[in-house]
Amino acid sequence: MALRRPMVAGNWKMNGNSALAQELFKKFASKLQNDSAEVVLCPPSIYLESVRQLLESNKQTLDGALVRMGAQNLSQHDFGAYTGEISGQMLKDSGCRYVIIGHSERRRMYGETSNIVAEKFAAAQKHGLTPILCVGESGPAREARRTFEVIAEELDIVIEKNGTMAFDNAIIAYEPLWAVGTGKSATPEQAQEVHAFIRNRLSEVSPFIGENIRILYGGSVTPSNAADIFAQPDVDGGLIGGASLNSSEFLSLCSIAMSA
Numbered sequence: 047m048a049l050r051r052p053m054v055a056g057n058w059k060m061n062g063n064s065a066l067a068q069e070l071f072k073k074f075a076s077k078l079q080n081d082s083a084e085v086v087l088c089p090p091s092i093y094l095e096s097v098r099q100l101l102e103s104n105k106q107t108l109d110g111a112l113v114r115m116g117a118q119n120l121s122q123h124d125f126g127a128y129t130g131e132i133s134g135q136m137l138k139d140s141g142c143r144y145v146i147i148g149h150s151e152r153r154r155m156y157g158e159t160s161n162i163v164a165e166k167f168a169a170a171q172k173h174g175l176t177p178i179l180c181v182g183e184s185g186p187a188r189e190a191r192r193t194f195e196v197i198a199e200e201l202d203i204v205i206e207k208n209g210t211m212a213f214d215n216a217i218i219a220y221e222p223l224w225a226v227g228t229g230k231s232a233t234p235e236q237a238q239e240v241h242a243f244i245r246n247r248l249s250e251v252s253p254f255i256g257e258n259i260r261i262l263y264g265g266s267v268t269p270s271n272a273a274d275i276f277a278q279p280d281v282d283g284g285l286i287g288g289a290s291l292n293s294s295e296f297l298s299l300c301s302i303a304m305s306a
């Protein structure tokens with residue numbers, strides 16, 4: 047049995063500020079006292095420096111706790127005339143360890159195709175970042191029983207371009223679109239079924255990768271539904287949107303992951 051450390055990653059989306067970061071770190075200092083789960087903050091890029099400074103100045107008080115920083119997006123290009131974009135190298139220089147790739151909001155609202163997502167996945171790894179690759183089906187796709195087909199397509203394009211071994215340094219987040227920001231999370235059984243599908247698909251090519259990759263669930267996770275979802279054998283924590291903006295709720299989710 048692989049030992050996969052649970053992860054709770056907070057995706058602030060276009061919310062939050064330095065004050066939220068400070069509030070979180072105050073609570074981390076008293077409540078996060080062990081490394082049985084990894085906690086990742088993904089603030090808007092403009093606040094990465096604030097979070098980096100807090101990580102630095104709280105090194106002592108975070109003793110033993112694993113708190114890390116991630117970005118919400120990156121450019122697939124290394125540098126150049128791409129106004130408004132941020133490269134993997136810049137994120138690495140800013141202290142990021144992770145970067146969210148292919149979030150459904152970016153696929154849907156910013157025209158990120160699976161090909162672009164695969165390029166971003168490669169760019170992240172090229173610059174020493176670990177991609178958190180989001181996949182998930184829409185409501186109509188689930189109703190049409192196309193969940194596995196959609197997930198397989200989204201995964202396969204990244205595998206084709208980067209190879210299965212690239213998943214040795216990656217995290218996957220299953221985020222059904224119908225559960226993101228809707229207050230209607232997947233049931234623990236629905237999450238488990240898709241997580242097992244993803245793990246098996248990777249295991250077909252590399253049992254090692256399949257066994258060791260962490261697969262997070264995202265979509266309306268709250269302290270009241272997290273324990274049952276995180277307890278599923280193939281769920282390794284959560285990618286949290288709304289509840290990551292409330293420091294008490296986020297800390298509760300970290301505690302739940304620590305005891306999952």
Ligand SMILES: O=C[C@H](O)COP(=O)(O)O
Pocket residue numbers: 057149221225226227228229264265266267285286287288289
């Ligand atoms: O990246 C996070 C997800 O989109 C989940 O968002 P949510 O927890 O607000 O549903």
